[in-house]
Amino acid sequence: MTARPTQRARWLSVLSLTLWTLLAWPLQAAEPGLPGLSVTASSLELAQHVRDIFRQAAPRLAGLTGGQPSRIKVEVAQDREAFDRRVRQLGGPEWAAGLAMPGRDLIVLRSPKQLTQPQDFRPLLVHELTHLYLARQLRGRSAPLWLEEGLAMYAAGEGGFALAGTMAGGVLSERLKPLSLLESRFPAGAEEASLAYAQSYYLVSYLINAYGPETLPRLLRELALGRELTAALRKSTGRSLAQVEADFHEAMTSRFSWLALLFAGGTLWALVALGAGVALVWRRGRQKLRLRQLGELELQGKKDLGPKRIWPPPPRRGDVLEQAGLVKPASPESYPGDAGKDGG
Numbered sequence: 001m002t003a004r005p006t007q008r009a010r011w012l013s014v015l016s017l018t019l020w021t022l023l024a025w026p027l028q029a030a031e032p033g034l035p036g037l038s039v040t041a042s043s044l045e046l047a048q049h050v051r052d053i054f055r056q057a058a059p060r061l062a063g064l065t066g067g068q069p070s071r072i073k074v075e076v077a078q079d080r081e082a083f084d085r086r087v088r089q090l091g092g093p094e095w096a097a098g099l100a101m102p103g104r105d106l107i108v109l110r111s112p113k114q115l116t117q118p119q120d121f122r123p124l125l126v127h128e129l130t131h132l133y134l135a136r137q138l139r140g141r142s143a144p145l146w147l148e149e150g151l152a153m154y155a156a157g158e159g160g161f162a163l164a165g166t167m168a169g170g171v172l173s174e175r176l177k178p179l180s181l182l183e184s185r186f187p188a189g190a191e192e193a194s195l196a197y198a199q200s201y202y203l204v205s206y207l208i209n210a211y212g213p214e215t216l217p218r219l220l221r222e223l224a225l226g227r228e229l230t231a232a233l234r235k236s237t238g239r240s241l242a243q244v245e246a247d248f249h250e251a252m253t254s255r256f257s258w259l260a261l262l263f264a265g266g267t268l269w270a271l272v273a274l275g276a277g278v279a280l281v282w283r284r285g286r287q288k289l290r291l292r293q294l295g296e297l298e299l300q301g302k303k304d305l306g307p308k309r310i311w312p313p314p315p316r317r318g319d320v321l322e323q324a325g326l327v328k329p330a331s332p333e334s335y336p337g338d339a340g341k342d343g344g
Contacts, residue, residue: 036071042078042111050074050125057126057155064155065130066217067137072129075108083110100128102135123156130155137220144229146182150200151216154208159201166198168256176252179245183229206248211237
C-alpha cells in the first residue's frame with residue numbers, strides 16, 4: 001500500500017517547482033521589445049548582460065544590414081567542457097570563442113571567464129549576431145567572405161592600433177590581396193590571414209565612409225536578388241568592382257603610408273630609442289643643475305661650521321702614486337698619523 005503524500009510534502013513540491021520556474025524563466029524567456037530573443041546562461045546576471053548587449057546592438061545591426069532575424073537563441077556555455085561538447089554536437093571548430101549557426105538562429109559562446117580578456121565578450125557577441133543579421137538579409141544567398149567578416153568586425157568595433165599596424169605593413173609591402181582571392185576563403189598562414197581580416201575591415205569601413213550608410217543594405221539586397229558582386233556593387237555605389245578596388249587601394253595608400261614608415265626597418269624602435277636618449281640627457285642636466293645649486297647653498301650657509309668630515313676618508317697621495325706604479329711602496333713608519341694627512 002502506497003502512503004499518501006502529506007500536506008507538508010505537497011507544499012514543498014509546489015514550492016520547489018515554483019522556485020525552479022522563477023530561476024529558469026529569465027534565462028530562456030524573450031526580452032520584451034526584442035521579439036524572438038532567448039538566452040540560456042549559467043546565471044541571471046550573465047543572461048541579463050547578454051540582453052543588455054543585444055538591446056544596444058540590435059538597432060545598429062538592423063541599420064547596417066537592412067534586416068533583422070525573426071528569432072535568436074544565445075547559449076553561453078558554463079565552462080570549457082560544456083562549450084566543447086556543444087560545438088562538437090553542432091560540428092563547429094572547438095578552438096573558436098563563439099559560433100553562429102544561421103540555419104538554426106543559434107549563437108553559442110564561451111563565458112566571459114573563459115576568455116583571455118573578459119571585456120572581449122561584448123564584441124564577440126556582436127560579431128556573431130552580425131552573422132545572423134546578414135543571413136536574414138541575404139535570404140539564403142552568400143556574401144563574399146571579405147564582406148561578411150569585415151562587416152562583423154566593423155559592427156563589433158574590432159578595429160584599433162594593432163589592426164592599423166597590420167594594414168600599414170600590408171600597404172608598405174604591397175601585400176594587399178585582390179578581392180577575388182578573399183571571396184570564399186582567407187589565407188591559411190597566420191600573418192596573411194591577419195592581413196586579410198584587416199583588409200576586410202577597412203574595405204567595409206571605406207564603403208560606408210565613401211558611399212554612405214545605406215550602401216551596405218543596398219549591396220546586400222542586390223546580392224539577395226542573386227546579382228553578381230560586380231553588378232551589385234555598381235547598383236549600390238555606381239562603381240564596378242575593379243573601380244571600387246582601385247579606389248580602395250589608393251585611399252589606403254594615402255591613409256597608411258605615413259604610419260607604415262614607423263613600422264618599417266625598425267624605425268619605430270629607433271624613434272623610441274631617440275626619445276629615451278633625449279629624456280636621459282635632460283634628466284642628467286637637471287641632476288647636474290640641482291647638485292650645483294646644492295653646492296652653492298652649502299658654501300654660502302655653512303662656512304662657519306668648520307671643516308666637513310668626509311667618509312670614507314680620501315686616499316693618501318702616496319697611496320694613489322703607488323697604485324699607479326710611480327713610486328715604491330713606503331713603509332708604514334714613513335707616514336704615520338691620521339688618514340686625512342698627505343703622504344707625499
